[in-house]
Amino acid sequence: MVNVQGPWSPLIGRLSLGAIPDNPIIAGAFLFSAVLGVVILGYLTFGHKWGYLWREWLTTVDHKKIGVMYILIGLVMLFRGFIDAVMMRTQQVLADGPHSPGFLGAAHGYLLPYHFDQIYSAHGTIMILFAATPILVGLMNIIVPLQIGARDMAFPYLNALGLWLTAVGAALIMLSLFLGDFSHAGWVGLTPLTEMAYSPGVGVDYWIWAIQIASVGTTLGAANLIATIIKMRAPGMTWSRLPIFTWTSLSTNIIALTSFPVLGVALGLLGADRYFGTHFFTAGLGGNLMLYADLFWIWGHPEVYFVILPAFGMMSEIIPTFAEKPLFGYATMVAASFAIAGVSWSVWLHHFFTMGAGPSVNTFFSIATMIVGIPTGVKVFNWAFTVYHGRSRFETPMLWAVGALFMLLLGGLTGMMLAMPPINYSVHNSVFVVAHFHTMLMVVIYGIMGAVAYWFPKVFGFKLDEPLGKRFFWFFTAGTIMVFIPMYTSGFMGMTRRLDYIANPALLPFEIAEEIGIGLYVVSVYYFVRQLFVSVRDRASHRVGADAWGSARTLEWLTPSPVPFYNYAVTPRVHARDELVWRREQGLEAATAAHYEDILMPKNTPVPLVIGAFAMTLGFGLVWRIWWLTDASFLGIILTVIARSFVRDTDYVVRAGEVRKIEQGLRGNTPGTGGDGTQGGVGVWRPQESGS
Amino acid sequence: MATPSGGMDVAADGLWEAHYHHDAIATRTLGFWLYMLSDAMIFAGLFAAYGVLSHHYNAAGGPTLHTLVQPLSAYGETLAVFASVLAYGGAMVALKNHSRTGVLFGLGAAFILGAVFLGLELRDFAQLFQAGIYPQDSGYLSAFFALVMTHGLHMVFGLLWMAVLFVQVATQGFTDKTVYRLLNLKLFWHFQAILWVLIFTFVDMRGVL
Amino acid sequence: MQARRYDTIARRVGYLARSLVPLSLLFLSGCSAHGLSRQFLLFRPAGPLSAADLRFTILDVAVMLGIIIPTAVMTTYFLLRYRKTRASAAYDPHWSHSNLIEIVVWTIPVLTVALLGYESYKGTYAVNPYDPRMIKTAAPGRAPLAVDVITTDWQWLFIYPQQHIAIANKLVIPRGTPVVFRMTSATVVNDFFIPNLSGMIDVMPGMRTKQVLVADKTGQYKGYSANFSGSGFSWMGFRTHVVSRSGFTRWAQAMEKSPRHLDYAQFNVFAKPTTNTDGKTYAFSQVHARLFDQVIKGVLAGKVYTTRLPPPGAA
Numbered sequence A: 001m002v003n004v005q006g007p008w009s010p011l012i013g014r015l016s017l018g019a020i021p022d023n024p025i026i027a028g029a030f031l032f033s034a035v036l037g038v039v040i041l042g043y044l045t046f047g048h049k050w051g052y053l054w055r056e057w058l059t060t061v062d063h064k065k066i067g068v069m070y071i072l073i074g075l076v077m078l079f080r081g082f083i084d085a086v087m088m089r090t091q092q093v094l095a096d097g098p099h100s101p102g103f104l105g106a107a108h109g110y111l112l113p114y115h116f117d118q119i120y121s122a123h124g125t126i127m128i129l130f131a132a133t134p135i136l137v138g139l140m141n142i143i144v145p146l147q148i149g150a151r152d153m154a155f156p157y158l159n160a161l162g163l164w165l166t167a168v169g170a171a172l173i174m175l176s177l178f179l180g181d182f183s184h185a186g187w188v189g190l191t192p193l194t195e196m197a198y199s200p201g202v203g204v205d206y207w208i209w210a211i212q213i214a215s216v217g218t219t220l221g222a223a224n225l226i227a228t229i230i231k232m233r234a235p236g237m238t239w240s241r242l243p244i245f246t247w248t249s250l251s252t253n254i255i256a257l258t259s260f261p262v263l264g265v266a267l268g269l270l271g272a273d274r275y276f277g278t279h280f281f282t283a284g285l286g287g288n289l290m291l292y293a294d295l296f297w298i299w300g301h302p303e304v305y306f307v308i309l310p311a312f313g314m315m316s317e318i319i320p321t322f323a324e325k326p327l328f329g330y331a332t333m334v335a336a337s338f339a340i341a342g343v344s345w346s347v348w349l350h351h352f353f354t355m356g357a358g359p360s361v362n363t364f365f366s367i368a369t370m371i372v373g374i375p376t377g378v379k380v381f382n383w384a385f386t387v388y389h390g391r392s393r394f395e396t397p398m399l400w401a402v403g404a405l406f407m408l409l410l411g412g413l414t415g416m417m418l419a420m421p422p423i424n425y426s427v428h429n430s431v432f433v434v435a436h437f438h439t440m441l442m443v444v445i446y447g448i449m450g451a452v453a454y455w456f457p458k459v460f461g462f463k464l465d466e467p468l469g470k471r472f473f474w475f476f477t478a479g480t481i482m483v484f485i486p487m488y489t490s491g492f493m494g495m496t497r498r499l500d501y502i503a504n505p506a507l508l509p510f511e512i513a514e515e516i517g518i519g520l521y522v523v524s525v526y527y528f529v530r531q532l533f534v535s536v537r538d539r540a541s542h543r544v545g546a547d548a549w550g551s552a553r554t555l556e557w558l559t560p561s562p563v564p565f566y567n568y569a570v571t572p573r574v575h576a577r578d579e580l581v582w583r584r585e586q587g588l589e590a591a592t593a594a595h596y597e598d599i600l601m602p603k604n605t606p607v608p609l610v611i612g613a614f615a616m617t618l619g620f621g622l623v624w625r626i627w628w629l630t631d632a633s634f635l636g637i638i639l640t641v642i643a644r645s646f647v648r649d650t651d652y653v654v655r656a657g658e659v660r661k662i663e664q665g666l667r668g669n670t671p672g673t674g675g676d677g678t679q680g681g682v683g684v685w686r687p688q689e690s691g692s
Numbered sequence B: 001m002a003t004p005s006g007g008m009d010v011a012a013d014g015l016w017e018a019h020y021h022h023d024a025i026a027t028r029t030l031g032f033w034l035y036m037l038s039d040a041m042i043f044a045g046l047f048a049a050y051g052v053l054s055h056h057y058n059a060a061g062g063p064t065l066h067t068l069v070q071p072l073s074a075y076g077e078t079l080a081v082f083a084s085v086l087a088y089g090g091a092m093v094a095l096k097n098h099s100r101t102g103v104l105f106g107l108g109a110a111f112i113l114g115a116v117f118l119g120l121e122l123r124d125f126a127q128l129f130q131a132g133i134y135p136q137d138s139g140y141l142s143a144f145f146a147l148v149m150t151h152g153l154h155m156v157f158g159l160l161w162m163a164v165l166f167v168q169v170a171t172q173g174f175t176d177k178t179v180y181r182l183l184n185l186k187l188f189w190h191f192q193a194i195l196w197v198l199i200f201t202f203v204d205m206r207g208v209l
Numbered sequence C: 001m002q003a004r005r006y007d008t009i010a011r012r013v014g015y016l017a018r019s020l021v022p023l024s025l026l027f028l029s030g031c032s033a034h035g036l037s038r039q040f041l042l043f044r045p046a047g048p049l050s051a052a053d054l055r056f057t058i059l060d061v062a063v064m065l066g067i068i069i070p071t072a073v074m075t076t077y078f079l080l081r082y083r084k085t086r087a088s089a090a091y092d093p094h095w096s097h098s099n100l101i102e103i104v105v106w107t108i109p110v111l112t113v114a115l116l117g118y119e120s121y122k123g124t125y126a127v128n129p130y131d132p133r134m135i136k137t138a139a140p141g142r143a144p145l146a147v148d149v150i151t152t153d154w155q156w157l158f159i160y161p162q163q164h165i166a167i168a169n170k171l172v173i174p175r176g177t178p179v180v181f182r183m184t185s186a187t188v189v190n191d192f193f194i195p196n197l198s199g200m201i202d203v204m205p206g207m208r209t210k211q212v213l214v215a216d217k218t219g220q221y222k223g224y225s226a227n228f229s230g231s232g233f234s235w236m237g238f239r240t241h242v243v244s245r246s247g248f249t250r251w252a253q254a255m256e257k258s259p260r261h262l263d264y265a266q267f268n269v270f271a272k273p274t275t276n277t278d279g280k281t282y283a284f285s286q287v288h289a290r291l292f293d294q295v296i297k298g299v300l301a302g303k304v305y306t307t308r309l310p311p312p313g314a315a
């Protein structure tokens, strides 16, 4: 083991009272979380909700509930990442020019450099790995089995395990706020800055283990989703009928399955350097720090396509629904998704064109990068031709989808600039790059917001409030424009990224504009929260039938909303690519099965949660170097897995009679049948005698 | 495309498929192949790291391949792995014949041979440490030990799995669960053997030649 | 009702926010006479390298806008023309395929990427620091000036091996003369960048990278590290003075009188982690001829300039 600076004891490792930061900002954050925690615990205890929570959520293996929990984690982390963004922007607007004021002990602005560096590192890590990724995984979890007419996923237990490992990663990052510190070396973990010599604290260790544990979860989830799509399709759901979101989920999870292990290697070797004193990425003694850049970006670049492909899939579902027309160019859409996924493997070097590789290498990766623009462009054109001769309605999901499309154009334009080495040499590591990738990641966020609004009624049985949703959209969009357009401009002024202090006072107008954008974002978050609140409060009047939008096209809209735990009472037979449209045109939209069968479902189990708990103590022990804890946790995981493998009856049967009762109950309470009976111009689903 | 397919029987009972079941063992096996794909990527990463870190300057003046490799021992390890895989194959044949004792016998033999492999490998490590050769000495040694030890760790887990499965087959016989586990462990065990061959050719052989 | 009113308000705010952006740009162009336009460092090249970078930027943006703008216009037009509330528009609920469109849709990006790829190839070779054709044609026959660059946490050291002098956090070069840089870092990775003069190149510990540039105009230019390197990173700037050739000779002669000397031992003292908050410069004479190589050798042998707990700048 390498020697660590500061005290270490066998019992508590590097922990000491000094590990608790005495910073007023963190104290405030701690107070906020503590109050929130107390309120939640109090509610659970006095509302007698523990049993419900345990039975219905913590031990569940239902892919929909797991998906919902993924999304909740993602939203909480999105909020945390947003607070980080607010802090960064506020620091930069305050710390511009040598005469800018200083507060809280900082020479300029209110954050010390080391604190600011942790914030952007946490922001990037959180936003990509703990906000975007979980929300997307959650949405895929919920929607893909429904879209292919499956009753469950291929590996429901594995799925729950993936969730809890992701939760552990998120929890470790949150813990780093209050105990110790977080990495200061960016979300990419620049070597050799992350080596012990330059990052002697526990920050980098938090970063390593949070990602490492969560990415095991993501990899497992990817294997599960791929197996589900390949093996669990309903009869008639041929490859040429697979909904496009399922296609993109497949391509994206192939990326995840093959690229996350490489990240695991990169972090594992970095961990070896930090824990055992090996020399993989050190500057001296035969290490090679560029190897880290390669390994990281071999994952890192595919990862950005991992997050954008599902967003493309969401846009490809939303746009046809609200244009009331089939997706243009289905086959090329599929081909384009796989082309993007395939090429994404051969472009990673564009993240370090400036590392001095020869011009032939740079040219190769430059052209490979540009090639990604071809299938992406095809997608854009296909969306445009989907609305051509359509009947577009601009409900919130459509607004987000269209917004995403325009963001993609801007992000693509700037991406194509970065892909050209002579341009890259002058804007690499500048805020121009920051603006590029936020524009692109906004495509993801827009896709997510659209998808949440779009599929929310499917999962919960009622729609989100439209007017508030629109307000959320417009303020969010205004914020995005105000923050990131000026950032492109300051990039041309030579402003580099990751600055806690900006030497050039001429940048102030841009910083101020961006701060106004942050204000608009704050308003948008208010509307988002209010939208959730109002929609839940008024859910009775927002109830919907199976086809919430009246013009939906794919299979998932066939089963009642909210979806019963077994998804489909009887497995549907698929006849067309847009099955619901096919049935609608045949007048069979409302037909239900004549009789029901017994259903075999997996039992709930606490095992994934238990493994998650051990993973948490394992991560904690590793960060603080408490070896007895790590050993015990590791042993605990192995023993749990072995014990679980001896459990034989893991399934239970839902009797046909019970299925019938549930179905009748669900279909009976469908509202919207009163009043005008139409929504979005298309007749809503009406209850009907089964089998008629 | 939303157009109805012509001539389709649209009677309501064509809309649903009762008694629709998925083949659980095939799904499990596919899942395991997918896991192995991701595991292969881990080794791809380690091999790449080894390749990058095996220039002479990565040894930082310390020992290189020639001093590390004990060809005889590596040869013995190779034999042990192959014999273990062969024994496991015997268990698979017994599975086809529904012979529980045959499976147990094959598993036991495979376990022992796998343990022999690990024993030999551990002896190699001990000798290296005794000679004062540690992973901390240079980038090259770090990469060498990381690659070989990761494989060794996989072998340890394979053996653990084999032991558990031995108990399960002995007590539960051939159920859905034990059968697909036997099949998956077969994949895993072969996979480790293939990896060992790769290590043998790209690390040990290169050291000898 | 209420909701609808809010909706309009929200939309108006959205419009306002969007119009603020061009407005702020207008405001900038108004100031350009007073020097703000000079702040767009990337648009004001003072040497052939950065001029080439700018040329390729303009080319790439022009070509890409040639596609992006029509696409945006077309999409907007389709969305508005074929909206639900406009009942008179054509509606074709089954149309989802057209061979002609698909061919066009693939061909346009393929051709564009072919064009841009070719330009990228040309550009990458043109500004390649290891084969500086640009420099050769820009300053033919001039003997180049060698400068060795060493970064520390968090300062720049520029060594002039031919003159045996060195200066920290300030770079002085003669106009019209090719300057050949060799760079290495004593600690972590930095990135050498003078926006008006040259693109970026990483400065890495234990390794040697190169850059070559020619300055066309005398003046002062900002230079800084573009790759995050720790707490002192934001202050890790240096001023580049491009002077006349005779001015450079005079400066070098003055430097030789500087009382501070620099060998490897003294370098190790200089390289202790320091945040250069006030932009101090230090002049050295009698610089050890092989200092640059010694630093690389030291790093390769495992020398680190360790950060202490708590890290600098922490509370």
Ligand code: HEA
Residues within 6 Å of the ligand: A075, A076, A078, A079, A082, A085, A086, A088, A089, A120, A121, A123, A124, A125, A127, A128, A131, A132, A185, A186, A187, A188, A431, A434, A438, A441, A442, A444, A445, A483, A496, A497, A498, A499, A521, A522, A524, A525, A528, A529
């Ligand atoms: C998906 C990824 C993602 C997303 C969405 C964002 C979103 C934002 N980012 Fe982020 N950012 C990164 C990924 C992301 N970022 C990465 C990878 C880096 C690089 C880090 C590094 O350098 O290493 C970075 C760096 C980065 C910087 C550092 C720049 C620098 O280096 O100098 C800045 C500074 O302004 C910034 C700003 C913002 C802003 C203003 C937003 C806004 O768009 C935020 C908008 C979000 C909201 C408005 C939140 C809405 C919230 C809800 C709807 C949830 C509400 C829920 C509950 C209440 C439960 N980002």
Ligand code: HEA
Residues within 6 Å of the ligand: A188, A304, A305, A307, A308, A350, A351, A352, A369, A370, A372, A373, A374, A376, A377, A378, A380, A408, A409, A411, A412, A413, A414, A415, A416, A418, A419, A420, A424, A427, A428, A429, A433, A436, A437, A440, A441, A444, C067, C068, C071, C108, C109, C110, C112, C113
């Ligand atoms: C979702 C995320 C996402 C997506 C989709 C993309 C997409 C692309 N990115 Fe981006 N990128 C990031 C996220 C993303 N990126 C992040 C996070 C970073 C920095 C990380 C860090 O350093 O912290 C980054 C950094 C980054 C760099 C390195 C910058 C640097 O550090 O120096 C480069 C360079 O080539 C690049 C290029 C591209 C290109 C060419 C695309 C292409 O895929 C874009 C393709 C799209 C189009 C081109 C538009 C639509 C097409 C048409 C309308 C047809 C016409 C087009 C043509 C003819 C080409 N990106």
Ligand code: CUA
Residues within 6 Å of the ligand: A290, A355, A356, A357, C204, C207
């Ligand atoms: Cu050193 Cu690239």
Ligand SMILES: [Cu+2]
Residues within 6 Å of the ligand: A300, A301, A304, A347, A348, A350, A351
């Ligand atoms: Cu990339």
